[in-house]
Amino acid sequence: MSQVEIRNVRHAYRTKAGPLPVLDGLEMSVAEGEFCAVVGPSGCGKSTLTRLVAGLMRPDQGEVWLHGSKVTSPRKTVGMAFQNPVLLEWRTILENVILPLEIVAPSMPRRDRVARAEELLAMVGLEGFEAKRPSELSGGMRQRASLCRAIVHKPDVLIMDEPFGALDAFTREDLWQTMRALRQAEPFTALLITHDLRESVFLGDQVVVLSGRPARTQRTMRVDLPADRTLDILFTPPVAEMLHILRDEIKIAQGRPVETPAAGQG
């Protein structure tokens, strides 16, 4: 059974100039434990997609299914991370990571919450920073803490909206590896919105290319690479080929009419 299922979703925003369609006939299916990266031209409705899957919005048409039930409202089994780490400045890093547990598991003993948060923070290399305030950490460290907060309550699905977008290239690559390490330790299904093609291939089990606005699924590409990837794999011919194909798809999505068939469906 798929964990995330998006069936023929259409959505439009109401603006002064009339309805602005952002999603049109979106189809997507992510299996349990799978990592799905979504790429597409900017402004094509990728963020709308995350809000629909999180249940923060309902689509005008079509259906979003999570773990076999239709999404109509927010649920406790998702985790979210954004480009902005949105840490609460008045809380320590540890208290920030604990936050979702206060909502999802109010009866969980404080000791267990702390233990869980400390375990995750150690996993992403933030051991010793538990008592610091967000303002005392670097951007990359804040994003690590934000990822811990997103998965502290063991969500079925982790939804990420360009979480590494604001980081410098080296920090970003560090976090890709952290992301893979987290997945090894904590299996979860992931939906990652990104505009970085290398990121989508390195992290994803499948990459979905969205067309320009209104977005529909333009192409779905499987990433058949070993599970224990290292950054070196980005310099191998199969990856170069995938990146090339994706690059062409993005060009199509940006420029030509959406009816243009993508070369070599696969």
Add this chain to the structure above:
Amino acid sequence: MARLQQVLVPILAVVIFTAFWELLVWANGWPDFVMASPSDLPAAYVRFADLFLIGAWETLWRTVAGLLLAVLAGLILGMIMGFSKIARDGLYPLLVGFNAIPKATLVPVLALLFIGQHDFNTVMMAFLISFFPIAVSVSVGLSTLEPEYRDILRALGASQVTIFWKIALPKTLPEFFGALKVSVTLAFIGTNLVEIVSPHGRGLGALFLSGQTNSNYPLMFAVLIALAILGIVLFYAVVMLERTFAGWAERQAT
């Protein structure tokens, strides 16, 4: 060293100010019925010590009472305006208009509405003059909350009340305290206005008035300085509260 500096610099500033004032009066040869000098004040404080203590207490408690009302009303109004655009559109012109009215004009209105209720009138005036900054800052703080802050809890199915307590309220605290600092001094103005203008007033304002009636200039200036000290005390009380509840917003000096 840094702590010493924190204490010494303000004291030094006060000393310099006092010396400058004394010098100004001395150099111009002003008699004390034109302008009192700092050296005239201790005698006034000693002579009217009882009146100063009673007056200061009356002024202080009525100001604080008015301020507490302003905090309560300001928070409620700010929350309503922060969460509802309709309320914001409707209430803003009313609030701005009300705030633009010189409060001295409201003294007779209050005095007629609540005849003889001197304490009540004074507290009301302190409240009316000081709630506006609080209401505006809370409403702006709430309405400019980035949607992502809301979403991290909303995505977990948290209620609006939970989001308010865990995110919106603490995030608005720095703005709230900034406004409270403005409101503290405003509330003093409100209290004194009623004390000075209304007949048979009480508090430091009434003491000022009796100094004026008796042409006792040192007494009038002594009242002004006493008011300034009360204002400073209350202001720093707010600063202490701010450090406790919103100290996280203070950045380390670099």
